[in-house]
Amino acid sequence: MENRFKGNIKKENSSNSIIDNLLIGGIRIISFSVIIIFILILGKIFYEGIGVINWNFLTGIPKSDISKGGIGPAIFGTMAVSIIMLILAVPVGIFSAIYISEFAKDTFWLRLIRASVNSLAGVPSIVIGLFGFGFFVLFIGKSIDNILQTGMLFGQPAIIWASATLAVLVLPTIIVTTTEALNSIPLTFRQASLGLGASKWQTIRYIILPQARPGILTGVILALSRSIGETAPIMFLGCAFFLPNLPLAYLDLSFVQIPIINPADQFMHLAYHIFILATQSSNPTLTAPFQYGTTLVLVLITLLLNLTAIIFRFRFRKIIEVVNRNQ
Amino acid sequence: MKEVKIKIKNLSVYFNYIQALNDVSLEIFENKVTCLIGPSGCGKTSLLRSLNRMNDMIYGFRMKGEVLIDDIDIYDKDIDVVNLRRLVGMVFQQSNLFPKSIYDNLIFAPKILGVKDKSELEEIAEKVCTQTSIWDEVKDRLNESALNLSAGQQQRLCIARALTVNPDILLMDEPSSSLDPVSTSKIEDLLFDLKRNYTILIVTHNMQQAARVSDYTAYLYLGQLVEYDKTTKIFTNPANKQTEDFLTGRFG
Ligand SMILES: Nc1ncnc2c1ncn2[C@@H]1O[C@H](COP(=O)(O)OP(=O)(O)OP(=O)(O)O)[C@@H](O)[C@H]1O
Ligand SMILES: [Mg+2]
Numbered sequence: 001m002e003n004r005f006k007g008n009i010k011k012e013n014s015s016n017s018i019i020d021n022l023l024i025g026g027i028r029i030i031s032f033s034v035i036i037i038f039i040l041i042l043g044k045i046f047y048e049g050i051g052v053i054n055w056n057f058l059t060g061i062p063k064s065d066i067s068k069g070g071i072g073p074a075i076f077g078t079m080a081v082s083i084i085m086l087i088l089a090v091p092v093g094i095f096s097a098i099y100i101s102e103f104a105k106d107t108f109w110l111r112l113i114r115a116s117v118n119s120l121a122g123v124p125s126i127v128i129g130l131f132g133f134g135f136f137v138l139f140i141g142k143s144i145d146n147i148l149q150t151g152m153l154f155g156q157p158a159i160i161w162a163s164a165t166l167a168v169l170v171l172p173t174i175i176v177t178t179t180e181a182l183n184s185i186p187l188t189f190r191q192a193s194l195g196l197g198a199s200k201w202q203t204i205r206y207i208i209l210p211q212a213r214p215g216i217l218t219g220v221i222l223a224l225s226r227s228i229g230e231t232a233p234i235m236f237l238g239c240a241f242f243l244p245n246l247p248l249a250y251l252d253l254s255f256v257q258i259p260i261i262n263p264a265d266q267f268m269h270l271a272y273h274i275f276i277l278a279t280q281s282s283n284p285t286l287t288a289p290f291q292y293g294t295t296l297v298l299v300l301i302t303l304l305l306n307l308t309a310i311i312f313r314f315r316f317r318k319i320i321e322v323v324n325r326n327q
Numbered sequence: 328m329k330e331v332k333i334k335i336k337n338l339s340v341y342f343n344y345i346q347a348l349n350d351v352s353l354e355i356f357e358n359k360v361t362c363l364i365g366p367s368g369c370g371k372t373s374l375l376r377s378l379n380r381m382n383d384m385i386y387g388f389r390m391k392g393e394v395l396i397d398d399i400d401i402y403d404k405d406i407d408v409v410n411l412r413r414l415v416g417m418v419f420q421q422s423n424l425f426p427k428s429i430y431d432n433l434i435f436a437p438k439i440l441g442v443k444d445k446s447e448l449e450e451i452a453e454k455v456c457t458q459t460s461i462w463d464e465v466k467d468r469l470n471e472s473a474l475n476l477s478a479g480q481q482q483r484l485c486i487a488r489a490l491t492v493n494p495d496i497l498l499m500d501e502p503s504s505s506l507d508p509v510s511t512s513k514i515e516d517l518l519f520d521l522k523r524n525y526t527i528l529i530v531t532h533n534m535q536q537a538a539r540v541s542d543y544t545a546y547l548y549l550g551q552l553v554e555y556d557k558t559t560k561i562f563t564n565p566a567n568k569q570t571e572d573f574l575t576g577r578f579g
Pocket of ligand 2: 371372373420500
């Protein structure tokens, strides 16, 4: 009998492997170039920026000449805006996602909600910024002022409106990632829980949300890191060029004064500060190191957040794998 | 004395365009073990799941007919499905333990029912595990993930978990499909114990098991009830030729 293996299964006689190798090689080069671009950008920023970074730079107050002093208020402002943004966006995003994945039947309305979320994700951030100014400051803020007779307290750009606008910007990210996390929890757990006499809400609260938590956190962190890098949406919303005082108010408890973020104040912001350093400087050679330093701080914060997100995603995938192995 | 616990009247079940059950009428007796047998896809699971309304959540589900438990129509508009499921417990065809610890799986339902006392929860956990003869295997690893257990242990833990709510009726969908002979016979002993307090419906592909454990047997084929009678009658002298063919393996 003829031996069909002989001369057939060796690599050198096969055209499969040549084409495969070429293609795989090409793909490998392309993917490596991404890494190289990433390293180049990061390396340049690191190299130019590391020199100015010290305790004074990180915590100090900017001097009127922007080539001196620190970026403390910009770091603080970024954090303040982000925290309030999360307080606004996370509950809305998570509850919307719960509604979409657990309650809405596959109807016209669900499709409409999905389409809106997806379209919202594609709106350019500058448009969101203009919307935020028009809707939150001019409409909501002014209306509150009119009703409460507070003059010009709410109807002007401020942290709260910047946060609200950023919340609108990141809402699609949070909704989509949370919906996916919820949908990836197998039907069998819902059945097990309902079959044991748990109500729908108890099933969501005690079975589905705990399992989806790492996935949801990943989405929240990605949303946060995206919002931190945005300049366009906050430009009209109280982001200040130069503001040495921190946007704080004091909660007076007579024996002690507790500082809290003042949501009606204006603020400095890292991304916007970079923009100012790059465009408003009278002496670019002097301000360049500060620009790189500020950029480095921003990039490191974003990287740190993304790294956290990756760790959460890894944990989430492990949970899902264990679950699937047992199906 | 023989009381009817569940009355199924002209039940038809559809999933979109597939008809899973066709005009099934059946009376299930209290404190008896009733066995559902029939070839794969004949509607055993569908029938079981219409008794605790687990089909409700399947997309495209429709039904005709009535299901009465203790003479109450469970598909009535003012039935609280959550309370119904507490009284009609279910062990699913595939084990579906939560990716939590063994102990958390066991106390999930009691906690939801409002049991807060720690010693009471521990008592429930130990009791149901002893009933399902899995206590010795899990007592030292209660805080380990339930998914680390072997398939057979998982299945017995699922049964134990179903008992934690102390239901009236117990639906078991192939509860011993991945069990060794020893655990299978332990489960069968358990059924004898349980039927004093519960009404049990069990699906099995194992004919010897059906003959051993059940008082009544229903043979389903293509969504229809072919024959339903005392198990001794069905296995010794079936009225229907189809049933006989199925039982003797001359089926298909
Ligand atoms: N979720 C579902 N969606 C659509 N059709 C379904 C669904 N579940 C069951 N069916 C259909 O209903 C019919 C009966 O299925 P069922 O699961 O009740 O069979 P079974 O007797 O339990 O089979 P097995 O012994 O393999 O478990 C089958 O034709 C099946 O394809
Ligand atoms: Mg089945």
